[in-house]
Amino acid sequence: MTFNSLTYLGFLFAVVATFWALPVIARRALVMLASIVFYASWDVRFVWLPVVVAGVVFMCGKGMQAGGRNAKRWMWIGSSSLLVLLAVFKYRAFVLENLARLGIQPWHSGSWSVVTIAFPLGISFYTFEAIGYLIDVRQGRVKMPGFVDLCLFFLFWPNILSGPIVRARELMPQLGFARKFEPRLAFEGVDRIVWGLVQKNVIANVLGTWVDRGFGGPPVASHSTLDSWFLAIAFGLQIYFDFAGYTNLAIGAARLIGVELPENFRHPYHASNPADFWNRWHMTLSRWIRDYLFFPINARWKGAPGPLYASLIGVMALVGLWHGAGWGFLIWGTMHGVYLVTYRAYEGLAVERPALKSSRLVAAFWRIATLAGLAAAWVPFRAAALAKTFSVWSAMFFRFTWRAEYNALFYTVTLLVILFCVIEPLVMGILREVEEQAGEGGPSMFRIVFRPVAHLLGFTLFLVFDQGYSQFIYSQF
Amino acid sequence: MLPDTATIQEAARAAASELTGKNIKEGQKLVTSGLIDSLAVLKLISLLEKKLRIVIPPETLQPEDFDDVALMVETIERVGRTPR
DSSP states (O other), X not given: OOTTSHHHHHHHHHHHHHHHHSOHHHHHHHHHHXXXXXXXXXXXXXXXXXHHHHHHHHHHHHHHHTOSTHHHHHHHHHHHHHHHHHHHHXXXXXXXXXXXXXXXXXXXXXXXXXXXXXXXXXXXHHHHHHHHHHXXXXXXXXXXXXXXXXXXXXXXXXXXXXXXXXXXXXXGGGGGOOOOOOHHHHHHHHHHXXXXXXXXXXXXXXXXXXXXXXHHSGGGGGOOHHHHHHHHHHHHHHHHHHHHXXXXXXXXHHHHTTOOOOOOOSOGGGOSSHHHHTTTSSHHHHHHHIIIIIHHHHHHTTTOHHHHHHHHHHHHHHHHHHHOSSHHHHHHHHHHHHHHHHHHHHHHHHHHOHHHHHOHHXXXXXXXXXXXXXXXXXXXXXXXXXXXXXXXXXXXXXXXXXXXXXXXXXXXXXXXXXXXXXHHHHHHHHHHHHHHHHOSSSOOHIIIIIHHHHHHHHHHHHHHTOOSOOOOGGGGO | OOOOHHHHHHHHHHHHHHHHTSOOOTTOOSTXXXXXXXXXXXXXXHHHHHHHTOBOOXXXXXXXXXXXXXXXXXXXXXXXXXXX
């Protein structure tokens, strides 16, 4: 059941209607059942996996809570076990494939298909939640709940596949489902769901057809400079609207049952520099990396430049690999690490030369360089092979030709989506203002006319652009 | 022995104001509002250590432990210690 399918929307309607009809005491059982059914609808063979993750966290958490010298050891045992589990499912094939290229073949008798195993969806997301949970228990930020509570935390259907990556202290207290129904929850939930469906089906999928053609087939080598830049930018827009659409659908579904999930995006292409981009893009992953990797490493070295730069590149390379087992992801992450190092080095320079900080020209340079750098980095992320990456980069930066080989619609749609990205904060701000003015009480034009019409229009667009089955990009990670 | 709560509170407000160049008020969010990032939190910790003549071991801390003045006070009282 993909979030943008009629089957899922029917499932969601049934679960939400039943949820509010049930007494509080029975709601947890319903959400648990719905979560299991949802996860099993993807691959029934892996329903046990989040339960095993909950088991590891439960056992190690209990060990930590017993205190004493072993607390730290339990945290490491738990985190390592979870990472091994992730590695087995996600990185095994990649490691073996690269060993084979070097002539090392650990399985002498079997073919490579023997060692290929299916990939459980969402494993990267709930493994990170689990490791964060263990560290939070170790730091005394959360108490260990019961095993069933933990299972519900990891299986919770709105965010199990692709986040947002939640902290135990923000989701766990809400899983009692004691909140009373308010019309606001339904309005906000449906707002997010309809907008998510439009982002996915109307914007991301439409751009995706051209992007797939551009990155997928052999003619990449013949792309002009113009087409290569458009292709890289179009993929940057596709992945943003795809993932933001998914996140809106997740946040909306949770809100329909009274649960607040954290936001994941804040107009990322409005970033003023590479560091700002990571405060706006996949914010719950950035927060996880900051809290459990980047901050502890740099706190140890008091933010000294050498360890800072090394940790930025190392951590971002890991972020790349977290997305997928492939060289393209590793290159993408490392490029972001290099961008961040460059920006931090500039910040160090700007402390000694304050004129740099106040210069509009320098600020404009960082804004443009960030956008160009982002487009260049999306190329290895999307291209199926390194040869394609180098061919697109070559056209973007070295082999200048300006032929336009796509039909005019591709360039027009991409430019329109760019324009929408530019005005998106303004549009969202106006909508927020109109809603605030409408207030909580009585009927208003906004509530009676605008909202239902917008929902109807959005849902119609979703149906018109529905391609039957279309996977979200981030559900592969 | 750690300084009293009022002294820590005043030092926290002063350190946050010095770092951001703004007059930081009680309850004003620093990290979650994006006013400072995790590297600035490390500088904030150094400033607090200097002002209060204490040590704040960072191993068990997260940037949001310094999100506002009240949280800074709570964090320092929880993990801060006087230098040996």
